[in-house]
Amino acid sequence: MDVRGLLFISCKFLLFFSGLCYATIDTISPSKSLSEGRTLVSRDGTFELGFFSPGSSKNRYLGIWYKKIPVQTVVWVANRLNPINDSSGMLMINGTGHLVLMSQNTSVVWSANLTKQVSSSVVVQLLDTGNLVLRDEQNGDLGAYLWQSFDYPSDTLIAEMKLGWDLRNGFERRISAWRSPDDPSPGDFSWGIEKQENPEIIMWKGSKKVYRSGPWNGIGFSGAPELRPNPVFRYNFVSNEEEVYYMFNATSRSAISRIVMNETSNVRERFVWNEENQSWKLYASVPRDRCDTYGLCGSYGVCILSASPICQCLEGFQSRSVESMDWSQGCIRNKPVNYSKADGFIKFDGLKLPDATHSSVNKSMNIKECREKCLEKSSCMAYTASDIRGGGSGCTMWFGDLIDMKQFSAGGQDLYIRMSASEIGANDEKKTTLIIVFTTIAVVAGVLSLIVGYYIHKNKGNLVGNVIQSAMSERTECNQGSSHKKDDSKEDLELPLFELDTISNATDNFSSNKKLGEGGFGPVYKGTLLDGQEIAVKRLSKISGQGLNEFKNEVILIAKLQHRNLVKLLGCCIEGDEKMLIYEFMPNKSLDAFIFDQTRCKVLDWSKRFQIICGITRGLLYLHQDSRLRIIHRDLKASNVLLDHEMNPKISDFGLARTFGGEQSEGNTKRVVGTYGYMAPEYATDGLFSVKSDVFSFGILMLEIISGKKNRGFYHPDHNLNLIGYAWKLWKEGKPLELIDSALGDQSCNLSEVIRCIHISLLCVQQYPEERPNVSSVVVMLHSENVLPEPKQPGFLMDRKSQGPDPSSGKAESSSTNEITISLLEAR
Ligand SMILES: *[C@@H]1O[C@H](CO)[C@@H](O)[C@H](O)[C@H]1NC(C)=O
Ligand SMILES: *[C@@H]1O[C@H](CO)[C@@H](O)[C@H](O)[C@H]1NC(C)=O
Numbered sequence: 001m002d003v004r005g006l007l008f009i010s011c012k013f014l015l016f017f018s019g020l021c022y023a024t025i026d027t028i029s030p031s032k033s034l035s036e037g038r039t040l041v042s043r044d045g046t047f048e049l050g051f052f053s054p055g056s057s058k059n060r061y062l063g064i065w066y067k068k069i070p071v072q073t074v075v076w077v078a079n080r081l082n083p084i085n086d087s088s089g090m091l092m093i094n095g096t097g098h099l100v101l102m103s104q105n106t107s108v109v110w111s112a113n114l115t116k117q118v119s120s121s122v123v124v125q126l127l128d129t130g131n132l133v134l135r136d137e138q139n140g141d142l143g144a145y146l147w148q149s150f151d152y153p154s155d156t157l158i159a160e161m162k163l164g165w166d167l168r169n170g171f172e173r174r175i176s177a178w179r180s181p182d183d184p185s186p187g188d189f190s191w192g193i194e195k196q197e198n199p200e201i202i203m204w205k206g207s208k209k210v211y212r213s214g215p216w217n218g219i220g221f222s223g224a225p226e227l228r229p230n231p232v233f234r235y236n237f238v239s240n241e242e243e244v245y246y247m248f249n250a251t252s253r254s255a256i257s258r259i260v261m262n263e264t265s266n267v268r269e270r271f272v273w274n275e276e277n278q279s280w281k282l283y284a285s286v287p288r289d290r291c292d293t294y295g296l297c298g299s300y301g302v303c304i305l306s307a308s309p310i311c312q313c314l315e316g317f318q319s320r321s322v323e324s325m326d327w328s329q330g331c332i333r334n335k336p337v338n339y340s341k342a343d344g345f346i347k348f349d350g351l352k353l354p355d356a357t358h359s360s361v362n363k364s365m366n367i368k369e370c371r372e373k374c375l376e377k378s379s380c381m382a383y384t385a386s387d388i389r390g391g392g393s394g395c396t397m398w399f400g401d402l403i404d405m406k407q408f409s410a411g412g413q414d415l416y417i418r419m420s421a422s423e424i425g426a427n428d429e430k431k432t433t434l435i436i437v438f439t440t441i442a443v444v445a446g447v448l449s450l451i452v453g454y455y456i457h458k459n460k461g462n463l464v465g466n467v468i469q470s471a472m473s474e475r476t477e478c479n480q481g482s483s484h485k486k487d488d489s490k491e492d493l494e495l496p497l498f499e500l501d502t503i504s505n506a507t508d509n510f511s512s513n514k515k516l517g518e519g520g521f522g523p524v525y526k527g528t529l530l531d532g533q534e535i536a537v538k539r540l541s542k543i544s545g546q547g548l549n550e551f552k553n554e555v556i557l558i559a560k561l562q563h564r565n566l567v568k569l570l571g572c573c574i575e576g577d578e579k580m581l582i583y584e585f586m587p588n589k590s591l592d593a594f595i596f597d598q599t600r601c602k603v604l605d606w607s608k609r610f611q612i613i614c615g616i617t618r619g620l621l622y623l624h625q626d627s628r629l630r631i632i633h634r635d636l637k638a639s640n641v642l643l644d645h646e647m648n649p650k651i652s653d654f655g656l657a658r659t660f661g662g663e664q665s666e667g668n669t670k671r672v673v674g675t676y677g678y679m680a681p682e683y684a685t686d687g688l689f690s691v692k693s694d695v696f697s698f699g700i701l702m703l704e705i706i707s708g709k710k711n712r713g714f715y716h717p718d719h720n721l722n723l724i725g726y727a728w729k730l731w732k733e734g735k736p737l738e739l740i741d742s743a744l745g746d747q748s749c750n751l752s753e754v755i756r757c758i759h760i761s762l763l764c765v766q767q768y769p770e771e772r773p774n775v776s777s778v779v780v781m782l783h784s785e786n787v788l789p790e791p792k793q794p795g796f797l798m799d800r801k802s803q804g805p806d807p808s809s810g811k812a813e814s815s816s817t818n819e820i821t822i823s824l825l826e827a828r
Contacts, residue, residue, distance in 0.1 A: 027125045029137075033092035036060070040126040041067055047075075047130040051089050055182035059083030062091055062101055062110070063184075064130055064149065066256070069273060071280065075130055075156040075258060076149050077184040079110035097122045099134050099147065112147040122146060129160045154184065157191075157248075157259040159233070163201075164193040164245030173245070177261035189266050198356040198386075198396060199244045203261075203268060203286070209294045210266050211287050212404060215356045215396065217413060218387035223292070223352035225411030226752050229787055231736050231759070232272055232283065233257055255734025257283060272751075276738040283737070283751050291406040295355075298330025299401035302351070306409065314405075316346060316423045330403070335423045339378040344424045345371065350412035353384065354402035361386045363394040370395030371416065382417045411785050495559040496571035498582055503527065503537055503573050510539065516589070517639075521653070526585060534585035535570060539578070551579060558654070561627050565619030567642055567652040583652070587645050590652075592638035595708050601741065606749030608647060609705050613757060614782055615649040616641055620698060621775045623654055624691045634689055636697040637678045638704055677712025677722070681795040682769060692769035695778070696795070699764025703727050706757055708741030724765050725797035731762060756781070759788050767795035 024041045028034055039050035048067035051060045052074060062078040078091075084103045094100050097118035101110040112134055121137045132149040150161045155177045157163055165172050174192035178184045194202045194212075201213035201221065214222030216237045221227060227235065232255050235248040250256065256273040267287070271280040287293065290310060291303035297311035298320070304312055313319055313331035320329040337343050365373065367385050374380035379399045386394030392414075402417065506527030507514045516524045522541040528534055552574070559569045573580040591612065594600045604612070616636075623631040633640075633654050642650045680696035682688040700711045703723050711723040721729060730738050736758045737751060760781050766772050771792065773781065781788060 026127075027123050028091065028093065029123050030093045030097070030121075033090050035090045036087040040132075042126045042128045042130070044128045046128050047126055049126045049132060051084075051087075054178075054184055055180070057083075057182040059085055060087065060089050061184060062089060064126070064132060066130075066273075069256070070278060073258070073280070074184075075154070075158050076132070076152075077154045078149075080154060080184045080186060082109040084109055091124075093122055093124060093134075099124050113152075114147055116146055118146055130158050131160075154178075155261045155263065159248055159250045159257070162243075162245040162247050163191070164199075164243065165195050166243055167195070168242055175259075175261050178263040180263055187263050189261050189263070191261050191268055193244055193246065194357070195244065196357055196359075198359045198361050199239055200356050201246060203266060205266055211292055211294055212355060213286075214352045215359070215361075215386075217353075217385075218389040222413050223406065224286075225408055225785055226284070226288075228752075228785060230752070230755055231255075231731050231734050232755070233734070251734035252732065272735075272737050274738050275735065277742060281737055281751070295404050296327065297405070298328045299403045300331040300333075301327055301403075302348075302405045302407050304407040314348060314417065316417075316419050330401070333420070333423070335420045337418055337420045341375050342421050343375065343418050344421055345374075345383075345416035346419050346424060347414055347416050349414045350408045350410075351415050352404070352406035352408065353396070353413055353415060354382070354398060355404045356396070356398070358399045359396055360399075361394065361396050363387070365395035367392060367395070370397065373397065374416075374418070380418065382415055384413060384415050388413065495556050495569070498571050498573040498580075500573055500575040500578060502529070503580060503582070505530075506535060507537055527582075534587075536583040536585045537573075538581040538583065540580065555581065557629055561623070561629070561631065561654065563619055563622040563627075564648070565615045565650055566622065566654060567650045586642035586650060586652075588643035588647060590639045591641040591643060591649065591705070594643070595638060595705055595741070596710060598743075601708050601743040604647070606744055606754065610750075610753060610757070612641070612643075612647070612649045613702055613705055614779075616651060616698065616701065617775060617779050617782060619649070619651040619654075620694060621779055623651070624694065624775050630691075632689055632691055633694050633697075634683075635675055635678070636694055636701060637675050638701060638710075641701070675712075677710065680769065681767060690769060691774060692772045695764050695772045695775060696769075698775070698778070699761045699772070699794075700724065702757060702761040702764065703739070706741065706754060706761070707739045708743055721797055724794050727758060727762060728791075728794055728797060731758065731791070756788070759791065762791035762794055763789065765794040765796075766792060 024043075024045070026040055026043050028040065034040060034050070036051050039048050041048050045067050047064055049062070049064045052063050052065070052072065053060055054074070061080070061083055063074045064076040065072055065074045079101055084101075086103070088103045088105070089109070090102045090105075092100060092102065098114060099112035099122075100108050103109050114134070118134075118136070122134055123137050124132065124134050126132050129150075133145040134147040135145050151171070151173055153161060153163070153173055153175050155175060157175055162173055163175065172192065172195075174190055176186040176191075177189040179187040188205050190204050192202060192204075193199050198215045200215055202209055203211040213224055216222075216239065219228075221237075231251055233248045233250055235246070237246050238244065248257075248259075254275070257270055259268060259270045261268050267285050269285040270283040272283045274281045289305055290296065291305050293303075297303045300314050300317045301311050302314055303310055309327070311327035316334055317331035318334055319327075320332050362370075362373075363386060367383075370383045370385070373395065374383040374397050377397070377399070380397045381400065381402055382398040384396055385392030386396040405415075406412075504510065506529050507525040510523075510525055514525045514527065516526050516536060518524070522539045525537045525539065526534065527537050552572075555569070555572050559571075562568065567586065568584045570582045570584060572582060588594075594604055595609075620633070620636070623633060631654055633651065635653060636651070640651065640653045642652050644650060676684075678697040678700050680689070680693035683693040683696075700723070704711060707723060707727070709723055714721075714723040714726065716726060719726070719729070727736070727739050730736050736755055739758060740749070740754055760773075760778060763781075764772055764778065780786075
């Protein structure tokens with residue numbers, strides 16, 4: 001037993017006998033009190049209650065903060081209105097069982113509002129949730145609290161705290177910002193729920209609405225499509241006869257997040273505690289953009305962030321004040337409605353639904369009944385499904401003018417707006433004429449282009465021929481000399497053959513200071529052709545047992561793979577034993593030179609990294625699906641992703657696995673290509689590869705791009721997990737944001753996008769190939785807001801050196817691999 005243990009025991013001992021040692025108490029009983037210098041600490045040590053002075057103020061307040069977080073973060077204040085100006089504050093249960101905060105022994109600066117009569121056996125306790133409660137000890141833990149701080153929020157909403165109304169007694173829980181960083185008294189900005197038939201979350205300045213969330217649609221709020229299931233918190237919105245509230249829960253005890261109303265601007269921000277950096281990270285803030293400003297575009301106006309001006313009238317409406325550009329005036333109908341059954345509806349989609357103050361909800365109606373009902377009611381202006389789950393159900397109807405709508409580029413909801421029959425007719429006509437016009441144009445254009453195309457083609461044919469002719473005088477085709485059939489010869493023209501002399505000159509005779517690096521298949525040199533073009537020369541080591549013709553054919557096939565996210569093959573060079581591939585030169589080298597470099601990684605902010613991820617996905621999709629060949633890369637990694645001058649990613653070394661060392665003829669075993677730390681479990685251990693093993697490597701690459709850390713050789717002092725294992729651990733603990741490269745620092749990155757990428761990475765590195773998405777699904781996942789499947793525990797969590805085959809033995813490449821290789825590599 002060490003000294004600390006002894007101290008701890010003696011402390012308990014003292015506490016027991018004398019009450020002198022206040023090490024960790026979470027409860028005050030009637031005879032005790034809490035004065036300056038002492039604190040209550042919740043049982044698990046998460047929260048602490050005590051006296052503090054905010055900002056530069058000298059005033060003393062009683063508050064609750066996170067005990068374990070070194071940056072003092074106060075989540076609740078008792079005496080917001082009545083500061084104590086000395087150190088005489090004392091929290092106690094007085095003779096009548098009330099919880100009071102006294103100063104100078106005599107004056108009550110704050111007291112807990114009790115509605116019930118209390119007995120003498122009340123105690124006050126700070127719970128692990130951060131809730132300070134007053135309860136009757138005789139009722140044990142069962143009785144409802146006589147009072148709880150969660151009912152009287154300050155500027156912060158923490159997990160398990162309800163925001164909203166208890167409709168049974170009309171009690172409201174609303175968040176209000178501090179007046180200033182030095183003054184916790186309630187300021188102008190507040191956040192709560194509007195009590196109405198179709199409740200919404202509202203932010204106010206004074207009594208003026210400045211933001212609304214849009215009504216709840218069963219999944220989220222109509223105006224907050226980014227609120228989706230996530231690993232940091234779960235959320236819940238309850239609206240029934242008894243209560244209406246919003247609440248969130250942490251997904252795990254270590255996922256600490258809080259929502260705070262800012263005191264200086266009308267912003268509500270969710271912060272997540274980042275243990276790695278020991279700082280709060282901004283997760284999301286509301287309002288998100290100008291279009292979130294309440295009623296910015298007036299009635300029947302819709303806010304479209306990408307439009308200019310951002311306020312537009314809905315179809316069928318026109319601006320009320322064209323000259324003044326005063327959008328708050330809103331829009332008026334082109335044609336008046338009848339307010340009879342003769343009217344109809346126009347469907348709008350992708351919207352934040354309008355202000356629901358004057359709306360009603362009927363959960364049992366379907367959308368057809370909803371339409372009929374709305375038509376019947378002369379004041380009904382619009383309707384839609386009240387719950388969007390499962391294709392939509394229920395009915396919401398709006399009465400009176402529609403205000404505060406926003407158009408989303410993705411997500412958003414449908415809304416059917418009442419229109420006069422003639423407007424709908426006019427619209428149809430307009431559309432028909434438009435279609436006719438467009439069709440006519442299309443036909444004319446088509447005919448024209450055919451004619452023009454014919455002439456161009458005739459001429460270009462000659463042109464191309466000429467170019468090839470002249471090219472041939474300097475460079476001979478790869479295929480020259482071999483006895484190929486006539487049909488092939490045309491294809492062969494597409495790949496120039498460079499002479500060894502040319503390449504030798506361009507690279508200063510393969511001088512070592514022209515060497516860019518060593519790839520999996522041999523060294524790479526930088527070269528400059530006589531015309532100034534910069535090239536990268538891959539000099540293949542003599543490992544392939546392939547015949548020359550086979551090699552040429554392979555290279556010609558690879559040369560046909562053209563995509564902006566693949567490095568362009570310019571030609572090849574074959575002379576004697578030498579086989580070389582000539583590529584376009586990428587000035588920014590490879591991705592690993594950026595993401596793993598302490599200083600250069602700062603060049604890549606999140607949006608750039610996201611673009612790189614998307615680019616790699618597109619390139620890989622092309623290899624797997626869209627190219628005429630189906631290519632499995634087999635060695636996708638950061639050093640095989642090159643960057644052009646605009647930092648666009650280009651996959652390199654594709655198709656080489658197919659050419660070299662990949663395919664094997666019977667009995668001729670070749671090595672497993674690939675790189676430790678990137679290989680899928682089934683590939684590393686059984687030599688099985690497929691598009692899904694590429695997806696695994698891609699998943700790791702993505703984790704590396706996000707974290708700036710290498711999967712292989714990843715080191716963390718607390719555990720021997722590799723990067724996948726670490727990402728998975730953080731994910732399970734609800735702290736995925738800690739994975740983010742600290743070089744991204746406090747740059748504003750789109751955290752929900754980052755989390756989505758981490759989520760997708762984890763799906764890509766699942767243990768079993770069939771559980772991984774294919775690349776086309778990854779593309780969809782990256783660009784949509786759809787709910788993603790929950791990842792299971794990934795493969796290869798530990799960095800065990802023994803895993804995988806010895807690359808030199810090639811033992812793992814079984815004959816079954818061979819079959820798979822061949823069938824997957826078949827040209828389509
Ligand atoms: C508070 O009361 C105690 C006795 O109850 C007394 O000794 C002390 O002087 C008082 N302090 C003040 C500041 O009045
Ligand atoms: C309010 O916003 C300002 C400026 O962004 C920031 O410095 C301050 O810490 C925020 N206040 C709270 C309570 O988060």
